[in-house]
Amino acid sequence: MSANAVRKIQDIKVNETLAKQLESTLTEMLSKTLRIDAAEIDVTRPLPHYGLDSIDAVTLAGDLEDWLNVDLPSTLLWDYPTVAAIAGFLEEQLDAMPEVKAKLEGRVTESKKQGVIDKDDLDDLDRLDPQQMDELLSNLIP
Amino acid sequence: MQTARIEHTVAQDAQDAQDAQDAQDAQDAQDAQERSWELPLQYRASEELERFLGDPNNPANVISFHNVMQWDEQEAFPQAAVDELYRFGMNHYYVPAAYGGRFTSYEEFQSMARVAARRDLTTAITYSTLIWSTLIWVGGNEQQKRHLAKVLRWTKDAPTLAYSEEQHGADLVANHTKAVKTEGGYRLSGEKWPINRATRSGLVAVLAKTSDARDSRSLSLFMLEKRDLDPAQYSNLPRVKTLGLRGCDISGIRFNDCLVPESSRVGEVGEGLELALRAFQVTRTLCAGLSLAAVDTALRSTMQFAVNRRLYNGTVFDIPNARRILSDAFLDILICDCMATAAARGLHVSTEQFSVWSVVVKYFVPVTLERTTQQLSVVLGARHFIRERHMSGIFQKMLRDGGVVSLFDGSTQVCLHALGLQLRHLLKTRRREQLTDDGARRTRLTTVFSLDETLPVFDGTKLDLFSRGHDDVMQGLVAAINALRALQGDEALGVTVLSHLKQMAGVLEQALRDFDSALEAAAEAGQHPQSALMFGLASRYAQLHAASACLQMWLHNRDALDAFFAGGEWLVLALDRLLAQPQTQKPDLPDAYHQRVAQQLFYLFDEYRLFSIVPLALAKTESMAMNAKKEDRHEC
Numbered sequence: 001m002s003a004n005a006v007r008k009i010q011d012i013k014v015n016e017t018l019a020k021q022l023e024s025t026l027t028e029m030l031s032k033t034l035r036i037d038a039a040e041i042d043v044t045r046p047l048p049h050y051g052l053d054s055i056d057a058v059t060l061a062g063d064l065e066d067w068l069n070v071d072l073p074s075t076l077l078w079d080y081p082t083v084a085a086i087a088g089f090l091e092e093q094l095d096a097m098p099e100v101k102a103k104l105e106g107r108v109t110e111s112k113k114q115g116v117i118d119k120d121d122l123d124d125l126d127r128l129d130p131q132q133m134d135e136l137l138s139n140l141i142p
Numbered sequence: 143m144q145t146a147r148i149e150h151t152v153a154q155d156a157q158d159a160q161d162a163q164d165a166q167d168a169q170d171a172q173d174a175q176e177r178s179w180e181l182p183l184q185y186r187a188s189e190e191l192e193r194f195l196g197d198p199n200n201p202a203n204v205i206s207f208h209n210v211m212q213w214d215e216q217e218a219f220p221q222a223a224v225d226e227l228y229r230f231g232m233n234h235y236y237v238p239a240a241y242g243g244r245f246t247s248y249e250e251f252q253s254m255a256r257v258a259a260r261r262d263l264t265t266a267i268t269y270s271t272l273i274w275s276t277l278i279w280v281g282g283n284e285q286q287k288r289h290l291a292k293v294l295r296w297t298k299d300a301p302t303l304a305y306s307e308e309q310h311g312a313d314l315v316a317n318h319t320k321a322v323k324t325e326g327g328y329r330l331s332g333e334k335w336p337i338n339r340a341t342r343s344g345l346v347a348v349l350a351k352t353s354d355a356r357d358s359r360s361l362s363l364f365m366l367e368k369r370d371l372d373p374a375q376y377s378n379l380p381r382v383k384t385l386g387l388r389g390c391d392i393s394g395i396r397f398n399d400c401l402v403p404e405s406s407r408v409g410e411v412g413e414g415l416e417l418a419l420r421a422f423q424v425t426r427t428l429c430a431g432l433s434l435a436a437v438d439t440a441l442r443s444t445m446q447f448a449v450n451r452r453l454y455n456g457t458v459f460d461i462p463n464a465r466r467i468l469s470d471a472f473l474d475i476l477i478c479d480c481m482a483t484a485a486a487r488g489l490h491v492s493t494e495q496f497s498v499w500s501v502v503v504k505y506f507v508p509v510t511l512e513r514t515t516q517q518l519s520v521v522l523g524a525r526h527f528i529r530e531r532h533m534s535g536i537f538q539k540m541l542r543d544g545g546v547v548s549l550f551d552g553s554t555q556v557c558l559h560a561l562g563l564q565l566r567h568l569l570k571t572r573r574r575e576q577l578t579d580d581g582a583r584r585t586r587l588t589t590v591f592s593l594d595e596t597l598p599v600f601d602g603t604k605l606d607l608f609s610r611g612h613d614d615v616m617q618g619l620v621a622a623i624n625a626l627r628a629l630q631g632d633e634a635l636g637v638t639v640l641s642h643l644k645q646m647a648g649v650l651e652q653a654l655r656d657f658d659s660a661l662e663a664a665a666e667a668g669q670h671p672q673s674a675l676m677f678g679l680a681s682r683y684a685q686l687h688a689a690s691a692c693l694q695m696w697l698h699n700r701d702a703l704d705a706f707f708a709g710g711e712w713l714v715l716a717l718d719r720l721l722a723q724p725q726t727q728k729p730d731l732p733d734a735y736h737q738r739v740a741q742q743l744f745y746l747f748d749e750y751r752l753f754s755i756v757p758l759a760l761a762k763t764e765s766m767a768m769n770a771k772k773e774d775r776h777e778c
C-alpha cells in the first residue's frame with residue numbers, strides 16, 4: 001500500500017459527503033477481503049471483476065450489516081455489484097434510518113475536524129513498514 | 143514387601159468388588175433397557191419401512207446384501223430395489239403434507255432414508271434424487287408445486303440435479319450452459335456432467351446462464367420435463383465408470399439449442415444460484431443420514447465377524463484393542479447421530495441459521511464416519527478386502543459407496559470454506575449474546591433437542607445465505623454447561639460419571655477459549671479464507687459444535703431415551719474423543735466406561751437394533767438370524 005493510497009483515502013474521508021464516506025469504507029472493507037490495494041478499486045467496476053466470489057459477497061454484506069447495525073439482505077452485493085451502487089443503495093436506506101445516518105454523519109464531521117495529514121506526515125508514511133501501515137489503515141476504518 | 147502385597151490384594155479385592163458391582167449395574171441397566179423408554183413417534187415410520195424391506199441378510203428379500211452385491215458386480219442399475227421403495231410409498235415422503243404428501247419432518251425423513259441406505263447406498267443415492275424437489279418446495283410457484291407433487295406421488299418420474307460441468311465443478315458461476323430468452327421460453331445449450339441419474343430421470347433441474355456476466359445473478363434455474371422437450375434437441379451422455387455406486391446412472395445431459403418452456407423456470411431470472419445454495423442447506427444436512435447408514439452396516443458386518451471369530455481361546459471381540467476400535471466406532475456414530483438429529487430437527491426451528499449448520503454437518507459427519515469405517519477395516523481384516531462371502535462382501539461396498547458423500551453436494555473443501563467465512567461473525571455474536579439468557583433461543587433449543595417436542599412445519603422461505611453470526615447449538619453451550627453443573631446424581635446417573643462430565647465441561651470451556659483466541663489471532667493476521675489455517679479452524683468449530691450437540695441432546699433426553707443414553711458414560715467418552723488434543727489437561731477416565739459402550743454395542747447388535755441414540759428395531763428373520771450366525775462360524 002503506497003502512501004499515495006493512504007492520502008487518497010484520507011482525502012475522501014475528510015472532504016466528502018456521506019455517500020463518499022460509505023464508498024471509502026466499502027473500498028476499505030473490500031481491499032481487506034480481497035487483499036488488494038484500495039487504490040486499485042474502481043467504485044464503478046463490478047466486484048466479481050476483483051475476484052469477489054458469491055459467498056465472499058454474502059459475508060461482506062454481513063460485515064456491512066455489522067458496521068451499520070441494520071438488517072440488510074444477504075444478497076445485497078449480488079444485486080448492487082459495484083461500490084458506488086452499494087453506497088447509493090445504503091444512502092437511500094439510511095434516509096429511512098435517521099439514527100444510523102446521524103451517527104455516520106457524525107463520523108464524517110469528526111474526521112473533518114481531525115484535519116488533513118500535512119506534507120511531513122505523508123513523507124513519514126512512506127517510511128512505515130507494511131505492518132505499521134496496516135495498523136494505521138485499520139485505525140482509519142471505522 | 144509384605145504390606146505392599148497385602149495392599150495390593152486389598153486393592154485387588156476392592157477392584158474385583160467394584161468390577162462385580164459394575165457388572166451388576168450394567169446388568170440392571172440392561173434389564174431396564176426395554177422398559178424405560180418408548181420409541182419417539184417420529185421413528186415409527188422407519189420401523190415400518192424396516193419391516194417392509196425385511197432382513198437384508200436374507201437373500202429372499204429384494205434389497206438383500208446378496209442381491210445388492212450382485213447388482214454391484216454387474217454394475218447394474220438397482221431397478222428392483224428402487225421399485226421396492228416405490229412399493230412402500232417412499233416417494234410420498236418427499237412431498238410436503240400441504241401438497242398431499244406424507245412429509246412431516248426432516249427428522250423422520252432422515253431416519254427413513256437411513257433405514258433404506260443401510261441396505262444399499264447405491265439404491266439410496268439413486269432414489270434420493272427425489273430430494274431435488276426441494277428446489278420447487280423452496281422456490282417454485284404454486285402451480286409448479288402442485289404439479290410436482292402430482293408427478294412425485296403418482297408416477298415414477300424423478301428429478302436429477304444438473305449443475306456440474308466437466309470444466310466447472312464447485313464454481314457454479316463459471317458454468318457455460320446458457321439459456322437464451324426466446325418467444326415462449328428459452329433456448330438451452332451446454333453440457334452437464336457427471337450427473338447422477340441424468341439418463342434415467344424424467345425431470346432435470348438445470349442451472350444455466352441467463353446473462354453473460356460472470357456474477358451471482360447470472361444464473362437461473364429450470365425444472366425441465368424431458369417429455370416436453372424435442373428429443374432431437376437434447377441427448378444423454380454415456381454412463382461413466384465409478385469406484386463406488388457402480389450401479390448408479392452417473393452420466394450427463396447435453397442440450398443443443400433446446401427449446402424449454404417459460405413455465406419451467408423456477409423463481410425469478412437471476413435467482414438460480416441463490417435457490418441452489420438455499421436448497422443445498424437442506425440436502426447437505428440430510429447427507430449425514432447416508433453416512434450414518436453406511437457406517438451402521440460396516441459396523442454390523444464387523445461385529446458379525448468379531449463376536450463369532452474365535453482365536454486365542456476367545457473371540458475377536460474379546461481382544462481389548464479390537465473391542466476398543468469397535469466401541470470407538472460406536473461412539474463416533476453416537477456423536478454424529480446427536481449432531482445430525484439436532485440438525486434435521488433444527489431445519490424446522492433455526493432455519494435462518496442453516497448456512498452454518500448445514501456445512502458443519504456436511505463437513506463433519508461424512509469425514510468422521512469415513513475415517514471410522516477405515517478403522518473398522520482393521521478389525522475385519524482380510525474380509526474387508528474380499529468382495530464376497532462374509533455378508534456377501536457388503537463392507538467393502540459400503541466403504542466405496544460411502545466415500546462419495548464427502549465429495550458431492552458441496553465437498554468437504556467447499557463446506558470448510560463456507561464455514562470459515564462465517565467464523566468471525568459467529569464469534570462476535572456468540573461473545574455478545576452468550577451472557578444474556580435469550581428466552582427465544584432457549585425455547586428454540588428445547589424444541590431442537592427434546593425429541594418428544596413437536597416440530598413446527600418446515601418453512602423453506604426462511605433459508606438464508608448468511609446466518610448473521612447465529613448458531614443456536616454453539617450459542618446455547620454456556621447455558622448447557624451451567625445446566626450440567628447444576629445436576630445432581632440420581633438413579634439413572636452415577637455420581638462418578640456426573641463428576642467426570644463436569645470435568646469434561648471444563649475441558650470443553652477451555653477448548654472453546656483456545657479456539658476463540660486462535661480465531662481472533664487468525665482474523666487479526668488477515669488470514670486468507672481458503673488458507674490451511676482457516677480450514678483447520680473451521681474443522682475445529684465443527685468439532686465444538688458436535689460436542690455441544692452431544693451435551694444438549696443428552697441434557698434434553700435423559701428421561702426420554704434408554705438407560706444407556708441416560709447413564710452418560712458414552713457422553714464422557716464422546717466429549718473426550720472430540721476435544722482431547724495432546725496438550726489437553728483431562729481426567730483419567732475409567733475403562734469401565736468403554737466397557738459400558740462396548741456392552742451396549744453388543745446388545746444392539748445382538749438384538750437387531752440400529753446403532754443410534756434412538757436404537758429402533760431392525761428387521762430380522764428368526765431362522766435366518768440363527769443360520770447366519772452359524773454359517774459365519776463355519777466360514778470363519
Ligand SMILES: Cc1cc2nc3c(=O)[nH]c(=O)nc-3n(C[C@H](O)[C@H](O)[C@H](O)COP(=O)(O)OP(=O)(O)OC[C@H]3O[C@@H](n4cnc5c(N)ncnc54)[C@H](O)[C@@H]3O)c2cc1C
Nearest residue numbers: 303304305306311312313336337338392550551555556559
Ligand atoms: C458419483 C458422482 C455423482 C455426482 N452427481 C452429481 C449430480 O447429480 N449433479 C451434479 O451437478 N454434480 C454431480 N457430481 C459432481 C460433483 O458434485 C463434483 O465433484 C463437484 O461439482 C466438484 O467438481 P470437481 O470435483 O470437478 O472439482 P472442482 O470444483 O473443479 O474443484 C477441484 C478441487 O479444488 C478444490 N476446491 C474446490 N472448491 C474449493 C473451495 N471452495 N475451497 C477450497 N478448495 C476448493 C477441491 O480440492 C476440489 O477437489 C457427481 C460426482 C460424482 C463423482
